[in-house]
Amino acid sequence: MSLFQLLNGLTFAALLFVVASGFTLIFGLLRIVNLAHGALYLFGGYIGYSVAVKTGSFVVGGIGAMAAIAAIGFVLDQGLLRFVRGNELRQVLLTLGVAFFLNDLALVIWGGDSFTVPIPEMLRGGTRVFGTFYPIYRLFVLGMGIFVFIGLWVLLNHTRLGALIRAGVDDAEMVEASGVNIRRVFLFTFLFGSALAGLGGLMGGAFLSLYPSADAEILTFSLAVVIIGGRGSLVGVGVGSLLVGLLNTLGQVMFPELAYFVIFGPMAVLLAFRPLGLFGRAT
């Protein structure tokens, strides 16, 4: 694998990390497998695209995407999921219904054409990385991935809120019993995780482009990341993203038509030995 391809893998992994970290935060703390996460990614991308084109600003697009997706997340959590709390299967299937709804709604609003989010002036063009010419924007995505990782790390390990989230992942009832309003922590996590999907949509929309089946693709990759990494573990998502991102690139180089298949092998081997993922713990 050349340096160029390695960088491709790393930047894709960075995007996956942003999307999948939101997914695993929600999964880990709320025990909700949000299968609408891919649809939220796509919606975030489309909204970010529309806002960015209207205002001419990538940053405003990003803020718009995150805010809009957090709002959709709020409606999803407070308007629908509250009716099926405590029943994992019903929650999952409900979010799946929402995913279909959002996907079709996106088709109504933006049509079936593919869009590419305009990249801001300063991130256009390429630069030399160790002698290889590489697009600046993708390096920016890599930087964002690392930034989000550090941000989440600090949030989870060095703030009171993070301590509550970590405690909630281990035993939500116990946290509640000690006088904390765990519902508020849950809601914040859900909105924050959704916003990360929206941010991912905008970032991914600028180099993978947005099209009607992009949500299913990113959801599959996110599922693979979470299955490999384990539920609710930040390091797990990081390692899972790197593995899936690099394997996907390797697959595209070696077997272009079966690239999808290459993430399947390691997942299978892993599951045979660790059914809960690399960093997952039994509850």
Added chain:
Amino acid sequence: MTQPVSKNSILAGMTGRALVIAGLVVIVAACLPMVLSSYQVGLATEVLIFGVLAMSIDILAGFAGRTSLGHGAIFGVSTYVVVYATGQAGLSLWTGFALGVLAATAVASVFALLAVRTSGVYFLLLTLALGMIVWGVCLRWTQVTGGENGMRADVRPAILMSHSAFYWAVLTGAVIVSFAMWRFVRSPFGLTLRGIRDSESRMRSLGYNVPLHLFIGFTVSGIFAGVAGGLYAMFNNFVSPSTVALAQSVEGVLMMIAGGVGTLFGAFVGAAAIIVLENIVSSYTERWLMVLGITFVLIMIFAPEGIIGKLRAITSRKAR
């Protein structure tokens, strides 16, 4: 100790009344083409095919407690193989059909190998991811699958060209596999699956090999999904990635839930409800997927026990 004769016969445990009802239902179903328009006969055929798919999902969901979101992919693999074998490869329908069911069984056994160690949400996620991989391969492997454009072949033989003839053929097939599935879940093996659903740890301590039972259950369920997929190839004469897409699995699961989890034959009621709904909606708007999503959300919130279960609950409340 004397055992009733019926216990040992192939109809083990089927009471006389149930047998009469089943017979009547089949006779009514067989008479449908005489009263329905050819378009409606086509719909009824579709109901039978998807009813079989929903039943195959119910074997796992209702009797082993594991809801699969990958059965649409298993179903679709069979459709792909049948269309490819009879079209591109020029094989006969029978060979193609056998290959299709075989391929579906093989895919199901691979899914099963990976999925039997998981349960609950993890099972759901894993089967979903595996199904998506099949979809991805069908979409990208353009040389073989025709990519997004799919493949067309004249799968249906000349004698089954008319709507009614094909309907009767599918009805015969559906009756046979329904009986086989019913027999399967009532067998000692099926009872073991139910035991696993209710308490995995207890079955393990009783000395049952839980993963092996689940593996066999999943694979057998895959055979039936494969039969449904093969019939669908004959019905449609066409296959594209949307046949293996997540929406297919989701529709199957929705039909199964709408009919009532664990009722087995309820699958046909669920399939009829969803397919009729789909056709009514499609005559007004193209937004079927949106309606499907909303239906899913509503059923999850208001009637997770299925249409039949809900009706039963309402009538029993009124009766009191």
